[in-house]
Amino acid sequence: MKIIDGKIFQTDETWNLSPAILKLLDRRLLNENSNPLYLLKQRIIGNISAVIFRGFKGIEHRYSPSVKMNLVLSDFDMFITSVCYYLRDVFLFARISQSSRKPSDTYYINESHCLRAHTSAHQHRLVQEGLNAFLVIGDVYRRDEVNRTHYPCFHQVEGVRLYSSDQLFNTVPGEELPLIENGIRTFSKQEKHSEDTTKVLEIQLKRTLESLCDALFGSKCEKRWVNAYFPFTHPSYELEVFYKGNWLEVLGCGIMEQQLLESAGVSDRVGWAFGIGLERIAMILYDIPDIRLFWSKDSGFLSQFDGKSPEDRMTYKAISVHPQVIFDMSFFLPSQIEFGDMTANVYDTIRSIGGDLIEQVTLTDEYTNKEGINSQTYRVVYRSHDRALMKEEVNIIHKKIEQKLAETYNIILR
Numbered sequence: 001m002k003i004i005d006g007k008i009f010q011t012d013e014t015w016n017l018s019p020a021i022l023k024l025l026d027r028r029l030l031n032e033n034s035n036p037l038y039l040l041k042q043r044i045i046g047n048i049s050a051v052i053f054r055g056f057k058g059i060e061h062r063y064s065p066s067v068k069m070n071l072v073l074s075d076f077d078m079f080i081t082s083v084c085y086y087l088r089d090v091f092l093f094a095r096i097s098q099s100s101r102k103p104s105d106t107y108y109i110n111e112s113h114c115l116r117a118h119t120s121a122h123q124h125r126l127v128q129e130g131l132n133a134f135l136v137i138g139d140v141y142r143r144d145e146v147n148r149t150h151y152p153c154f155h156q157v158e159g160v161r162l163y164s165s166d167q168l169f170n171t172v173p174g175e176e177l178p179l180i181e182n183g184i185r186t187f188s189k190q191e192k193h194s195e196d197t198t199k200v201l202e203i204q205l206k207r208t209l210e211s212l213c214d215a216l217f218g219s220k221c222e223k224r225w226v227n228a229y230f231p232f233t234h235p236s237y238e239l240e241v242f243y244k245g246n247w248l249e250v251l252g253c254g255i256m257e258q259q260l261l262e263s264a265g266v267s268d269r270v271g272w273a274f275g276i277g278l279e280r281i282a283m284i285l286y287d288i289p290d291i292r293l294f295w296s297k298d299s300g301f302l303s304q305f306d307g308k309s310p311e312d313r314m315t316y317k318a319i320s321v322h323p324q325v326i327f328d329m330s331f332f333l334p335s336q337i338e339f340g341d342m343t344a345n346v347y348d349t350i351r352s353i354g355g356d357l358i359e360q361v362t363l364t365d366e367y368t369n370k371e372g373i374n375s376q377t378y379r380v381v382y383r384s385h386d387r388a389l390m391k392e393e394v395n396i397i398h399k400k401i402e403q404k405l406a407e408t409y410n411i412i413l414r
């Protein structure tokens with residue numbers, strides 16, 4: 001028996017979750033305010049309503065019990081809270097079952113449950129619930145290669161948009177253009193889709209994702225479409241972005257298999273879907289060189305994103321591999337000095353004495369005591385780029401800073 005994400009599971013011989021993966025399950029990066037993935041999530045949601053679902057009519061608010069999340073369709077957002085799902089529900093569709101169930105690339109809890117390996121796992125259920133345009137954002141788990149751009153847990157945003165005939169072809173009432181036909185399946189289309197249906201869907205899909213990409217990276221960024229294969233879309237594509245001398249795959253997408261829509265009870269609509277890897281986008285956007293950094297608890301990393309807004313342009317500055325040394329400093333301010341007057345002086349003094357050994361300075365506390373005397377505490381994080389600092393040597397610098405502050409600003413150390 002195992003508890004995963006608050007739920008009890010009876011395990012069997014298919015169980016293959018490693019201790020390392022179990023640790024990742026407890027972390028919720030998408031909810032950590034100072035994680036770049038959190039910022040990117042907010043930014044994509046912001047762009048989605050402007051770019052992706054522009055002109056879409058028929059907005060409603062719903063709650064989806066099957067995936068345990070709130071669905072705010074006015075913003076087209078929804079957040080996955082659950083990391084597990086029933087295989088049986090997801091793999092109704094035969095094609096999917098062949099390709100994404102392999103124990104060699106999936107984490108199994110037991111025969112009928114595994115960790116979500118991609119956000120597409122929820123498509124079928126949500127279409128069945130009657131949704132025509134939605135986003136699914138969540139953590140996904142894969143036994144995958146190990147390198148700078150792959151990690152066993154990463155995050156995806158899934159987008160789905162369905163169209164009725166008049167939405168796709170922009171027809172006037174009374175004018176009928178069929179979406180569906182009984183044709184033949186070729187390299188470039190499904191048997192049930194007319195040439196026109198396929199062409200218009202493809203243009204809408206690619207333009208939507210290109211505009212999202214432009215909104216994120218600027219229109220100058222180099223991108224290219226590559227043909228791909230996915231079990232639940234045809235034709236399928238991947239979008240690659242040129243980054244640091246290589247083409248980096250950032251998303252997969254395609255025209256949804258009509259058979260999937262039909263099995264979810266939808267026969268009069270067609271649609272497209274995409275799945276974006278959030279880490280890959282954030283790596284390009286913030287110039288983060290290694291995917292492991294997203295999991296860092298080092299305040300040298302997190303403090304760079306703390307308090308930033310999703311629209312802020314910023315570049316990550318590499319943190320040192322050597323450990324931090326942390327010292328606090330508390331003092332009373334002279335009677336006529338306000339809190340706000342002192343802070344910049346303190347920062348300047350610390351920086352000018354500590355030089356490049358100073359990684360971060362934060363004001364951690366300020367209060368006025370019963371006698372009306374103001375007091376502040378600062379936390380100073382020291383770290384060198386080229387060696388491990390000794391506590392003793394840092395203590396000497398720290399003392400010098402305190403002395404200088406006392407001399408220059410008449411503070412009284414506590």
Ligand code: FA5
Binds near residue numbers: 145151152
């Ligand atoms: C999928 O997961 C499809 N479900 C995407 C899709 C959705 C296709 C809807 C069609 C319709 P893929 O395995 O290529 O596709 O992953 C999608 C993206 O996730 C990749 O482009 C990449 O950005 C990211 N990704 C994949 N594996 C990893 C990994 N191990 N670490 C980090 N990012 C990854």
Ligand code: MG
Binds near residue numbers: 238249252
């Ligand atoms: Mg891929």
